[in-house]
Amino acid sequence: MRFLLTEDQRDLRDGVRGLLARRFDTAALRAAADAPRLDRALWRELGAAGFFALRLPEREGGVGLGLPETVLAFEEVGRVLLPGPLVATHLAAGGVPGAATGETVVTTVLGGLVEWLAEADVVTGDAEDAVPLRSLDPLTPVHRVGAAATGARGSAVARVSAGSASGSPPALSVPRGDGVDGAAAVPPATGSTGADPVAVLLTAAEQLGTAGRTCELAVQHARTREQFGRAIGSFQAVKHLCAGMLVRTEVARAAVYAAAVTAGPADIAAARLLADEAAVRGARDCLQVHGGMGFTWESEVHLHLKRAWVRARRCGGDAESQELLAADLLT
Numbered sequence: 542m543r544f545l546l547t548e549d550q551r552d553l554r555d556g557v558r559g560l561l562a563r564r565f566d567t568a569a570l571r572a573a574a575d576a577p578r579l580d581r582a583l584w585r586e587l588g589a590a591g592f593f594a595l596r597l598p599e600r601e602g603g604v605g606l607g608l609p610e611t612v613l614a615f616e617e618v619g620r621v622l623l624p625g626p627l628v629a630t631h632l633a634a635g636g637v638p639g640a641a642t643g644e645t646v647v648t649t650v651l652g653g654l655v656e657w658l659a660e661a662d663v664v665t666g667d668a669e670d671a672v673p674l675r676s677l678d679p680l681t682p683v684h685r686v687g688a689a690a691t692g693a694r695g696s697a698v699a700r701v702s703a704g705s706a707s708g709s710p711p712a713l714s715v716p717r718g719d720g721v722d723g724a725a726a727v728p729p730a731t732g733s734t735g736a737d738p739v740a741v742l743l744t745a746a747e748q749l750g751t752a753g754r755t756c757e758l759a760v761q762h763a764r765t766r767e768q769f770g771r772a773i774g775s776f777q778a779v780k781h782l783c784a785g786m787l788v789r790t791e792v793a794r795a796a797v798y799a800a801a802v803t804a805g806p807a808d809i810a811a812a813r814l815l816a817d818e819a820a821v822r823g824a825r826d827c828l829q830v831h832g833g834m835g836f837t838w839e840s841e842v843h844l845h846l847k848r849a850w851v852r853a854r855r856c857g858g859d860a861e862s863q864e865l866l867a868a869d870l871l872t
Contacts, residue, residue: 546613553610557617560590565621567841574679574844579625579646579660588643593634601635608739612746612801619750622841622848624680626657628743628855629665637663650686651736652857658684678847736856742800742809744855745816749797751845751852752790752819755827758842759783762831773830782830786823793819807869810862817859820849 546554564583573580587593595611597603611631618627626648630640639645639662648657650666658664658671659682671684760783763774773779793815800808824846828835835842853859 550610550613553606554613554617556590557592557614558620560586561617561621561623565623570622570841570844571839573624574838577624577680577682579657581646584625584646585643588641593631593643594641595631597635597641603634603641607801608742608804609798609801612742612797615743615746616750616753616797619747620754622680622751622844624657626661628740628747629656631743632737632740633663633665651740651855652861653686654854655684655686656681656851656855658682676847676851678844678851680844680848681851683851736861738804738806738809741813741856741862742797742804744852745793745797745800745809745813748813748816748820748849748852749790749793751849752786752793752816752823755820755823755842755845756783756786756790759786759827759830762834779830782826786819786826789815789819789823807866810865810869813856813862814859814866817849817853821846821853824849 564586565580569580591604592614594603595606595614596608597605599605615627615631626646629649630643630645630647632649633645633647634641637645637647640647645662646657646660647663647665648655648661649664650668650671655664655666655668655671658668658673666686668684668686670687672687674683674685676683760774763779763783764772766773774783793812796808796812796815800812824842827842828846831840831842834840837843
């Protein structure tokens, strides 16, 4: 299937990319990693640009666009690793006052996890007994919600204070294994989340952004880094790594874009699985191309890998998407 963006869609994508290039460059990314705090001014600027209200009808003050356009915008924020509960705030636009304009930061409980709880103005679901975790991703503060709270969570919106999260953060082990399987940056989700398919798809779009960015970074480095008097991109092993990254990214892109058009639960589940794999494996391969340089704090490659690990556990993780896809194939 071939997807050609319309002129308006290209303009939207370029507009979001331009805004982020001005307001969240490499220096801002490193500053956010050193001190994970939400930039409220940038959040409001995104709201003023219509980012959170993309799917809100014009009669309600929104932009009036559809899911395909929203996916393009979230792919761009995934490329730059923009921190914050973007998906939750977008989904709350029109239901929570101030969410559409970026005045209110909204987070939610998904699969026993809640991101950016201390920074949020509003949380959807019960996060009363949330415990802070030392997430491997410095850009995403994560809390775990106990089984009692996750079993009773509902759709009601409740205000929470920064002091509602208590308890000592348990230690986390460094993920191991290939692909998404061994990469649990946070503890496994508790039970089935029944996650909003739109939240799953927008998470996949963010993963697609990371896959595309790490592929670009690997190719750029392979072209400029020299060993034995030759660019490392001329070596077959490096070529294979970059080619594999590109193939996974483009396959995931086709799946994510198709799911944005059909909005089918099975299509979204398949897109999520492919995007998770493209993001996690792509970031790992990008690290391989960079060698030791990719692990340095000055590099953004390791940040992409850590964020991909955390996103892969959002909305029930890959297990729920696998079960949904399997059930659809058996019917």
